[in-house]
Amino acid sequence: MGVQKVGVIGAGVMGIGVAQSLAQTGHQAILIDLSEDILARARQEIRNHIRLQGFNKQKRADPDEILSRIAFTTDYTALADTELVVENVVERWDVKAGVYARLDAVCPGECVFAANTSAISITRLGSATARADKVIGMHFMNPVPLKMTVEVVRGYHTSEHTLDIAKAFLAQLGKDCIVVNDAPGFVANRLSHVFMNEAANLVLEQVAEPKDIDEIFKKCYGHAMGPLETADLIGLDTVVDTLQILYESFQDPKFRCSPLLRKLVDAGRYGRKSGQGFYLYRRTGGAPSGS
Amino acid sequence: MSREKVLAETQSFLGQFIAVEVADDVDIFAAGLVNSLFAMQLVLFLESAFAIRVENEDLDFDNFRTLNAIAGFVERKVAIAA
Numbered sequence: 001m002g003v004q005k006v007g008v009i010g011a012g013v014m015g016i017g018v019a020q021s022l023a024q025t026g027h028q029a030i031l032i033d034l035s036e037d038i039l040a041r042a043r044q045e046i047r048n049h050i051r052l053q054g055f056n057k058q059k060r061a062d063p064d065e066i067l068s069r070i071a072f073t074t075d076y077t078a079l080a081d082t083e084l085v086v087e088n089v090v091e092r093w094d095v096k097a098g099v100y101a102r103l104d105a106v107c108p109g110e111c112v113f114a115a116n117t118s119a120i121s122i123t124r125l126g127s128a129t130a131r132a133d134k135v136i137g138m139h140f141m142n143p144v145p146l147k148m149t150v151e152v153v154r155g156y157h158t159s160e161h162t163l164d165i166a167k168a169f170l171a172q173l174g175k176d177c178i179v180v181n182d183a184p185g186f187v188a189n190r191l192s193h194v195f196m197n198e199a200a201n202l203v204l205e206q207v208a209e210p211k212d213i214d215e216i217f218k219k220c221y222g223h224a225m226g227p228l229e230t231a232d233l234i235g236l237d238t239v240v241d242t243l244q245i246l247y248e249s250f251q252d253p254k255f256r257c258s259p260l261l262r263k264l265v266d267a268g269r270y271g272r273k274s275g276q277g278f279y280l281y282r283r284t285g286g287a288p289s290g291s
Numbered sequence: 292m293s294r295e296k297v298l299a300e301t302q303s304f305l306g307q308f309i310a311v312e313v314a315d316d317v318d319i320f321a322a323g324l325v326n327s328l329f330a331m332q333l334v335l336f337l338e339s340a341f342a343i344r345v346e347n348e349d350l351d352f353d354n355f356r357t358l359n360a361i362a363g364f365v366e367r368k369v370a371i372a373a
Contacts, residue, residue, distance in 0.1 A: 048331050048335065049331075051331065051334070051347075051350070052327075052328070052330065052331040052334075052350075054347045054350035055327065055330060055350045055351070055352060060347045060350070280310070281308075282307060282308050
């Protein structure tokens with residue numbers, strides 16, 4: 001019998017998606033964040049996402065039934081009998097290190113810690129615990145319930161046993177994985193961020209408009225989204241932070257952040273979440289429309 | 292509640308997301324003016340603005356494609372609740 005009880009730390013976009021995927025595949029999830037307000041919003045978000053799936057008749061489900069499998073709490077001691085924890089807190093080392101120290105103290109000795117980080121070293125996260133062999137990177141894509149492939153990252157000390165547990169766990173969620181070794185940005189973000197950054201430079205240099213850059217990649221290469229739409233979806237502030245991590249890690253000028261990205265972030269233009277990035281999403285507040 | 296009121300309030304709500312005025316018979320999804328993620332926000336708005344409950348079986352894009360479709364859907368739900 002595989003992993004059944006799973007802790008999820010951080011009720012942001014990714015943590016909510018992980019908790020929803022767990023509950024929809026019959027697992028017990030414990031979703032932890034700092035305040036009851038955050039948790040209440042998370043509960044409502046998950047309810048809305050499950051309802052939205054109802055537009056597809058095959059995916060209709062009772063939100064109450066699924067939510068009954070998620071415990072929402074600020075109390076880390078609720079993790080005392082978990083078998084695996086997925087950590088999704090902000091991409092800041094000081095915050096993550098604190099979380100891993102707490103997890104180490106409350107979780108059972110055999111519990112695996114899966115870091116859903118976009119760029120922070122798995123080896124370094126492992127060093128913040130007394131169980132580096134049980135720390136593994138599990139980089140889910142957004143939106144978690146709909147993206148079926150996960151980038152799994154092997155830290156320096158991550159054991160084969162932990163890797164087997166991770167693969168089996170993801171299979172239980174109906175997901176498959178591609179395993180890579182630990183390096184800043186792993187594969188997905190190291191490549192995607194150079195791509196998005198250079199697309200921003202093309203706009204800065206007035207080589208082409210954002211829409212045309214994205215259309216080239218959608219129509220010529222068959223990408224589902226162009227690099228600038230993707231940057232707006234991730235959040236330009238997050239893209240800048242990740243580029244900064246990559247630049248500091250490699251000391252390589254190819255990761256030097258485009259001045260246009262910094263300017264947009266300084267201007268509060270974060271992309272979808274703020275209503276405007278490279279594209280306009282809303283005039284006052286809400287969901288995206290065409291560019 | 293009148294059909295005109297439903298149309299006006301829904302048009303106003305859409306105006307927060309779409310930069311242009313939308314004719315009553317324009318398919319807002321097919322025209323690329325909104326995407327499927329917007330559908331949930333529309334559902335939540337209609338429930339709040341018109342005191343209706345959108346059930347699972349109501350979750351059909353045909354009920355929400357155009358302002359006319361939305362007004363007809365709300366009218367039916369209000370009539371059932373009355």
